[in-house]
Amino acid sequence: MPYVVQPGDTLLRIARMFNVNKESLLAANPGLSSAKPLSPGLLLSVPAQTAFIYRVQPGDTLLGIACKFGLSLQDIISANRHQELKQLLPGALLTMPCAGSGRIVDGRAEYGQRELTADAEALLKAYPFLQVEKIGASVMGKPLIAIRLGEGPIKLHVNAGMHANEWITTPLLMTFLEDAARAASSGEKLCGIDMQALLQRVTLWVVPLVNPDGAELAQEGLRPDHPHAAELLRWNKGSDRFNKWKANIRGVDLNDQFPAFWEEETSRRGNDGPGPRDYPGPNPLSEPEARALAEFTAEQRFDLVVALHTQGQEIYWNYRGYEPPESERIARKLGKDSGYKPVKLSGSDAGYKDWFILQFRKPGFTVEIGYGVNPLPVEAFPDLYDEVRMLLAAALEAARAQEKQE
Template structure:
């Protein structure tokens, strides 16, 4: 089928929309290249891919095959009604229909402001007990939203997507919100925990995408008509490759923006101006994204905060001795649940976690999700989700125990 490329489209986004894989999309459009951005107005051919083929293995059973691919037995039988499946012989070719996941949040492709806005609206319709608020705007005017789940006295904050090339933390946090809301709505457990009961003890305020402008730049590349095109090219040393960009659209590292020994961080970084990373800005809270997060934190007075970053599979829990006595104990619990390593960090200032601990003397954590080179590959999403989900459940439980 034909498809006209829209602004913001990428190969992965188109593949996700039509439930095809990128290899099939590239094969159907020989002129495309996976490493090059798509231009709006380009006419693509999208291959139909509503099913694939599975060769029966020795020991297979129909119910096991259905479970392996997330299908009901009826759906598998319907797709192979032309075959006699009373005897399932090794080597038999079965048609496996592509299942509808039934999920709202889909982490199979780039995830930015467009996906976040649509998913937040859909989650609100599905789970009306959620609350969505706009807490500020980015340099380019994109809304920074917060999502509330639960109504308990213990208040937890989790933020994600602060560094542009760490945008995968945004769908991870949104996926957790969907899973937790669903479990609470249906009276189910998540990671063995009764979420309905837990969310009567805890209020979670999540800010899934702190840096929407930077995430867009990393995911979609630099358009010629971008209002900051010339500056961004200069700050990126003339390169039009922005996959490694961490900063906001003004070349400021948002996690070096908070008033926690900012001057020492500035001296340590020794950055001569805006760039892809490590420039803390002209002064603390010079950037609207950091201001929005700081003001929201001051307004809500959270009992515990978690900042999701990538990568390293580590949990940073201290700050210059200002952390409360429970901080390390909670960090070790989060580590047990995720398989990550709790680390007592030195030589780092001006981060959100640093400021939260310094300002409020409450437990604050930077979680470095996954392992590898940023941006982490989207293929790692299921594994990362398995690591993050129990960690966040444990963080909610820890906060509940603090206010009992």
């Protein structure tokens, strides 16, 4: 079947939309290269055995169509992301996947602001006890959202997607949020934990995508009409390949932005200007993304925080001796459940975890998910999620244990 490439499309996103694999798309379109971004307007041939087209009839509703074909609303919404579905017009053509995945969050392709926004809305409809808040905006005006699950007095915070090419942490965190919400709704256990009971004692706040502008750049490459195109090319040493880009859209490393011995980190990095990584910026919290996260943290006064990064299968738990005594014990518990190695780190400053420990003297952890070279391949998502699920479940239990110490 034919498909016209839309802005922001990638091979993996199109494959996910039609429930086919990337290799099938490449085979059906010999002129394509997986190494080059797709141009909007390009007409592709999509193997159609796993999807079909439905023409909207008078009186049709989205729910009625979903019931007619045994699909979920999210299946249809995901397959028609580029269409306005709030008001169906007779004669409109809908892409219908042959079978739904049964999940809202789908980690089989690139995952950025577009996917996060749609999934947050869908999760809120499925689980109305969730709370979604905007805590700020990126340099380019993309909303930074936080999602709350639970109502307990002890607060756990997890953030992800701070480094652009580590965006896979975002769907990993969102998948855990979906599983935890489902378990709480149904009364099922997650990783052996009674989520209903736990979430009466613990509130989980997640910020799934701290760096949406950078994630878009790392995933989709640089568009000619990008408002920062000239600067980005210069900062990237003339290369149009941005898959190794870690910084935000102004070339600042957001995890070097926090006021925890920032001057020493700046001296250690030795980068005097914007680039793909390791530039701490002109001053602490100069970037709106880091500033929003710091202000949100100060407002909520979390009891325990986890920052998800890739890669290395390690857990960093200390900071210059300011960490509380229980931090090492919690790190060992997280490591036991996930298979990751707790590491006592030195020679690193100005990170979110560093600032949290310094500012609040409470347990904070940086987790390096997976092992390999960034960006980690989406094919590894199921294995990575097995690790993350166990680790975040252990973090929830560790947060609940904090209540007994207060």
